[in-house]
Amino acid sequence: MQEKLLSNQQKLNDIQYNYKKIEENIAKAAELSGRKREDIIFLSATKTVEPQYINYAISLGLKYIGENKVQELLSKYEQYDLANTSLQFIGHLQSNKVRQIVDKVDMIQSVDSLKLAQEISKQSKKYNKTTDILLEVNIGKEESKSGVFPEKLQELCCQVSELENVKIKGLMTIPPICNTKAEISSYFSSMYNLFVDIRGKNVHNVSMECLSMGMSSDYEEAIKCGANMVRIGSSLFGARVYK
Ligand SMILES: *Cc1c(COP(=O)(O)O)cnc(C)c1O
Numbered sequence: 001m002q003e004k005l006l007s008n009q010q011k012l013n014d015i016q017y018n019y020k021k022i023e024e025n026i027a028k029a030a031e032l033s034g035r036k037r038e039d040i041i042f043l044s045a046t047k048t049v050e051p052q053y054i055n056y057a058i059s060l061g062l063k064y065i066g067e068n069k070v071q072e073l074l075s076k077y078e079q080y081d082l083a084n085t086s087l088q089f090i091g092h093l094q095s096n097k098v099r100q101i102v103d104k105v106d107m108i109q110s111v112d113s114l115k116l117a118q119e120i121s122k123q124s125k126k127y128n129k130t131t132d133i134l135l136e137v138n139i140g141k142e143e144s145k146s147g148v149f150p151e152k153l154q155e156l157c158c159q160v161s162e163l164e165n166v167k168i169k170g171l172m173t174i175p176p177i178c179n180t181k182a183e184i185s186s187y188f189s190s191m192y193n194l195f196v197d198i199r200g201k202n203v204h205n206v207s208m209e210c211l212s213m214g215m216s217s218d219y220e221e222a223i224k225c226g227a228n229m230v231r232i233g234s235s236l237f238g239a240r241v242y243k
Contacts (some may be wrong), residue, residue: 008234011238012056018236022219026230029223034058040223045090045215045233047072048240051079057236058085066090066109067068070097077104090172092146095119103127109134109212111170112141112148117160124165132169134212135160137194140176147173150194157198162203170210170229171195175218184218188225195226 027037043064054065058081065080067073068091080087088107095116101108102123111117111133124131135157138147146158153171160168162175171194177189191213199208214222214237223230234240 008103010131011053014238015053015057015236018061018238019057021064022235023061024234025220029220033193033224033226035228036059038230041210043088043090043212043229043231045231046234046237047091047243049237051076051232053237055079055081059197064088068092068110070094070100073101073104076128082216091137091209099123099126103129104130105131107134107169110135110136110146111160112146112156113167114156114159117166121163121165130167133160134164134172134210135168137171137191138171139173139191145174150190151196154198157203157206161203168206168208170208170212171198172212174215175213178218181218181221185221185225188213188222188227192226204208204236 006217021062022042023032026040030037030040031142041064044057044062045064045068046065047068063084064086066088071090086106087104088109089101093108093110093116098119102120107139108131117133120131120133124155135153136147137153138145138149141149141200155167158218160166171191173191178184192211195208210229211227212229212231213227215232216232219230219232
């Protein structure tokens with residue numbers, strides 16, 4: 001018992017230490033890219049993390065959390081302290097599960113098909129709401145990953161922009177695993193170029209505000225390349241334990 005209490009306190013201490021460190025790193029990277037700390041959104045990817053630890057991070061100032069499985073989000077939903085915190089969906093989403101979460105999330109970051117966007121629009125309409133979405137881009141064109149290929153992005157963007165109850169707010173990506181900072185930065189820069197390109201076209205009902213890229217191992221590079229939202233899991237909560 002004593003041991004368990006101590007290890008729980010240790011875990012909270014670690015989260016507090018990590019949170020401060022990440023905040024400092026984000027501020028530094030923002031400055032290096034000519035921006036300010038407040039220009040960057042720090043979202044924590046909370047898969048496998050128990051609500052008590054998520055809520056502790058929220059008490060430290062965390063304002064955005066993201067889950068990537070529908071079942072897990074639903075099982076934790078009642079326990080999140082969401083008064084000042086935005087809950088987003090960041091994982092692969094099947095159309096038939098949209099109705100289970102559409103009333104619970106502020107943004108769905110992982111939209112990569114017209115069919116999925118149509119279902120989000122249809123279900124949002126039932127709640128009289130417009131759901132903010134990001135289009136997920138498969139920037140490395142990997143077979144194993146979801147996301148629209150870069151050359152199909154413009155077309156998808158135009159099609160989705162016609163839907164009534166969704167609003168495109170930007171782009172999201174998970175780049176391939178890279179061995180060097182130069183390699184990962186080239187993917188991030190390609191994403192930034194796509195982002196700027198679409199923003200410049202001023203498509204009706206599309207507001208290119210959010211470029212979501214960068215995780216624990218590469219968020220500083222992502223910010224330097226133009227990301228304004230990073231999604232950080234293990235650097236905040238420690239290595240994931242899958243049960
Ligand atoms: C888990 C996850 C992250 C964070 O991963 P870490 O490497 O632990 O920071 C970011 N984005 C998505 C979509 C995730 O599923």
